[in-house]
Each structure stands twice: as C-alpha cells, then as structure tokens.
Amino acid sequence: MGELAEDLFLRLSPELVEEVFFRLPPDEPACLAQASAVCKPWRRILADVGFRRRYRKFHGTPPVLGLFQRGDWLFRKGSRFVPTSALFPAQPDHPDWLPMDCRHGRALFDRTWDKSVLMVLDPLTGHQRLVSSPYTHSVSFSAAVFCAGAAQGCDHHGCQGGHFRLAVVTTNNVQEVTSGWLYSSETRVWSDLTSLHHPNLRFTNLAAPSVLVGDALYFNLGGIIECQLGTLCLSMFEKPIDGKGTLMATQGGLLGFAAVVDAANLTLWSREAGPKGAMGWAKLRIIDLEALLPVDAMSLTLEFRRISGIAEGTQIIFVIARAGSYMVDLESGRVRPVSCLCRKIFPYMSFYIPAMEAACAGQEH
Structure with a gap:
C-alpha cells in the first residue's frame, strides 16, 4: 500500500x-x-x-471533538470529558473543577469549593494555567474564555496556544448590581467593566455558557448581559421568554436564543432591528422534538426536555431527553446520542491533526 x-x-x-x-x-x-x-x-x-x-x-469553524460535562447523580461533582472523535488525547476527570466555558481551543473551569481561582485548560496539550478570580464572595456569576485577538477580528484559525482573555460577570441580587471584569494573560491584570443597576430583576444562581457574537460577549443570567469588548461597557436586555433557554448565534451572525416550549417544541429567536430600527426578538423557527429525536428518547416530564449546550459558530445544539443527551444539527437534521447523562454540556471545539x-x-x- x-x-x-x-x-x-x-x-x-x-x-x-x-x-x-x-x-x-x-x-x-x-x-x-x-x-x-x-x-x-x-x-x-x-x-x-x-x-x-x-x-x-478551508474548514472555517472547528469541529466538536469532545464534551465537558458537569457532575451528575453518578459523578456528583466536578467534570468529566466525553470524546466524540477517535484518537483525541485522553482527558482525566476533574472532580474539583466545574466547567464554565469552552472557546478558541481552551476550556475554563472554576473550583467547586473555592470560587477565588479559575483554571484555563488546553485539552490538546494538557497545559493548565491558574488565574485568581477578581471576586471572593458568593454571587451569581458567569465566565468566558476567548483568544486575545477576538475584538480585533481574529479568524481563530491558529490562535490556540497564544494569549487569551477571560471575562467574568457577577450579579448581586441584594444590592441589585451587576459587575464585570476582563483579564489579559499577557499583562496578567484584571480590568473593571462598567457596572449595571437592575432593580426588581431576579438573576439565576446557575452559570450559563456565554456566546461571542462579533466583538461582544453575551451572558444569560436571568436577564441577558452584553459585554462590549472594545469599550468594556456592560448593558442589559430581556430574553424573548421567561424560563430556561440558551443563547446562541444565528446563521446570519446575529445573537439568537433557543428554548424548549410547550414540552416538545424547540423554538429559535433572533435579535435584530425592527421596522423602526429598535432592537428586538423575532421568532425564526419552531422544531418538533418528538419528530426529530428517537421515540424512546422523549419523556413525559418537561424537566427532562431542555437545551444543555451549544456548539458556538454552528447550528449544533445539545438537547436533554429521558434517555440522555443528544447532539442535534439544526441545519442537516442529523441527531446523534452523545451521553447517557442529563447534565449541562460544554462542547470542546478545535482542529486536531495528529x-x-x-x-x-x-x-x-
């Protein structure tokens, strides 16, 4: 041969x-x-x-090579890695670390028992870097990792292994204030973002994955927090519906939102300008999950029908059903079971050529 x-x-x-x-x-x-x-x-x-x-x-958006999962009933704390591709380097479980975000070839974790430390991991090389958090008290928060050139139009074709940035957004329901910080691995310094005052708005205690659209990061903490990377300004607006849902990017490069509505309908929205120029949510699609997922995957309980993660830059989402988690390609309609566990998923996306x-x-x- x-x-x-x-x-x-x-x-x-x-x-x-x-x-x-x-x-x-x-x-x-x-x-x-x-x-x-x-x-x-x-x-x-x-x-x-x-x-x-x-x-x-040539390929543009990197593929999903594996999934970081939060602890479940069997694996009660920390995270585990489930590869979706052959030959991907073996990853140990991290019982003391919870996944927070994955982007541009890196994964971000916070410690289960000490929120004052974050860990940035390169799953391909196993290299880890510990970063002190900008906050030490217990608040609702979310965090994101991204390459240092994201705000300057990096195409992310070869930025893995270079400098990175972290963004942390926290909310204090008692003081009704949202604050943010931005970290540079090059300077090793946290910069303060502008603060927001939000009276009478309750935020969730569960960190949700962020979404990078253009030069802005978006966090779903009950309300949607926008972080402009160029100006370091925070702003806030409402979700299209109350309850659980996930931020995503649309095929047109706009901010999107996805949620399971009425037990079996996956509904997609896009945030865009209306006839008078005001920004608002427009409904894009309604997808029947019962027609999409295997028959034995569906549950009679709505609690087990929700979105557990997204693959940023693609039309791939992860849906929790009775039998576990499924990877759903909204563009092709392909469905693939990826785990028997029903927990939050953070897809790891990168190019890997052994x-x-x-x-x-x-x-x-």
Missing part, C-alpha cells in the same frame, strides 16, 4: 494532494492520521505548518 501511494504521489502534484487532504473530515482525526501513515511524502505535507493553516481556513501536533512538539512521526 505504501509503495502504491508513493507512486501515486509522484504522479500527482503536491497541490492536488493537498486539495484531497483538505476534504478529509476534521471531526474524524483518524482519517488524517491514517493518511500520514501511508508514506513519507504524505506525512511531510500533513506535518507542514502552512498546510495546517490552510486546512483550518501528524501535525507531533511535528509541532518536535517529535518524529
């Missing part, structure tokens, strides 16, 4: 071979690993840094 492949390589230009490799699915790293094992010329192409950059640019990762580490492959 190796001799035949090498003979084929000699007949084809490297540019044509690259075009073939570009079309190997990024959510199945085993395909690229198998191609790198065929012959040395193919391995050299896959190990080239320029190919990695072009491969990421041959290239080994080359970057200075190892022979």
Whole structure:
C-alpha cells in the first residue's frame, strides 16, 4: 500500500494532494492520521505548518471533538470529558473543577469549593494555567474564555496556544448590581467593566455558557448581559421568554436564543432591528422534538426536555431527553446520542491533526 501511494504521489502534484487532504473530515482525526501513515511524502505535507493553516481556513469553524460535562447523580461533582472523535488525547476527570466555558481551543473551569481561582485548560496539550478570580464572595456569576485577538477580528484559525482573555460577570441580587471584569494573560491584570443597576430583576444562581457574537460577549443570567469588548461597557436586555433557554448565534451572525416550549417544541429567536430600527426578538423557527429525536428518547416530564449546550459558530445544539443527551444539527437534521447523562454540556471545539501536533512538539512521526 505504501509503495502504491508513493507512486501515486509522484504522479500527482503536491497541490492536488493537498486539495484531497483538505476534504478529509476534521471531526474524524483518524482519517488524517491514517493518511500520514501511508508514506513519507504524505506525512511531510500533513506535518507542514502552512498546510495546517490552510486546512483550518478551508474548514472555517472547528469541529466538536469532545464534551465537558458537569457532575451528575453518578459523578456528583466536578467534570468529566466525553470524546466524540477517535484518537483525541485522553482527558482525566476533574472532580474539583466545574466547567464554565469552552472557546478558541481552551476550556475554563472554576473550583467547586473555592470560587477565588479559575483554571484555563488546553485539552490538546494538557497545559493548565491558574488565574485568581477578581471576586471572593458568593454571587451569581458567569465566565468566558476567548483568544486575545477576538475584538480585533481574529479568524481563530491558529490562535490556540497564544494569549487569551477571560471575562467574568457577577450579579448581586441584594444590592441589585451587576459587575464585570476582563483579564489579559499577557499583562496578567484584571480590568473593571462598567457596572449595571437592575432593580426588581431576579438573576439565576446557575452559570450559563456565554456566546461571542462579533466583538461582544453575551451572558444569560436571568436577564441577558452584553459585554462590549472594545469599550468594556456592560448593558442589559430581556430574553424573548421567561424560563430556561440558551443563547446562541444565528446563521446570519446575529445573537439568537433557543428554548424548549410547550414540552416538545424547540423554538429559535433572533435579535435584530425592527421596522423602526429598535432592537428586538423575532421568532425564526419552531422544531418538533418528538419528530426529530428517537421515540424512546422523549419523556413525559418537561424537566427532562431542555437545551444543555451549544456548539458556538454552528447550528449544533445539545438537547436533554429521558434517555440522555443528544447532539442535534439544526441545519442537516442529523441527531446523534452523545451521553447517557442529563447534565449541562460544554462542547470542546478545535482542529486536531495528529501528524501535525507531533511535528509541532518536535517529535518524529
């Protein structure tokens, strides 16, 4: 097989071979690993840094490689990692850490028993960095991790491993104030964001995943908090409906919201300008979960029909049903069971090319 492949390589230009490799699915790293094992010329192409950059640019949004899950009834605290792709590096469970966010090749955790420390993890390399939190008292809060160039238009094709930023938003229901901080890994300093006063508005105690849309972060803490990364300003507006739901980005690059309504209908909204220019929520789609999910997945109890996570930059959401969690592609309609656990999910998205990762580490492959 190796001799035949090498003979084929000699007949084809490297540019044509690259075009073939570009079309190997990024959510199945085993395909690229198998191609790198065929012959040395193919391995050299896959190990080239320029190919990695072009491969990421070709596919754009990185695939979901695994899921960080909060503790459940069996695993009572901390988090566990469930890979969704073959060959992904093994990840240990983190019983002392709760997942808060995943973005741009990094995962963010806070300590289960000490909220004064955050951990930023690179799941590909296992590298961890501890960061002191800007708050020490118990309040409702949410946190986000993102690359340092997010506000400057980074395409995120190769920013993993570089500098990152953290955003933390906290709410105090007694003082009726929301505060925020922004951290830079380059300066190792927290900057204060503007504060908001919100009388008579109750916020949830459960941290929800953030969403990055353009140069703004959005947090769902009962009301929706907008954090403008350029101006460091906070603002607030209402959700389209009361109750549980999840922020997401629409296919058009706008802020979206998704919630399970009337027990079986997944409803999607988009925040956009109305006829008179005022921003508001517009209903986009209603999806019948009973027609989408397997028959044995549905439960008679509404509590077990809700959204447990989103894959940012895609139309992929994670839905909890009686039989566990399902990954649902709203664009293609494909449904895939991913876990028997019914807990909040933080998808880890990144490009992983084993041959290239080994080359970057200075190892022979």
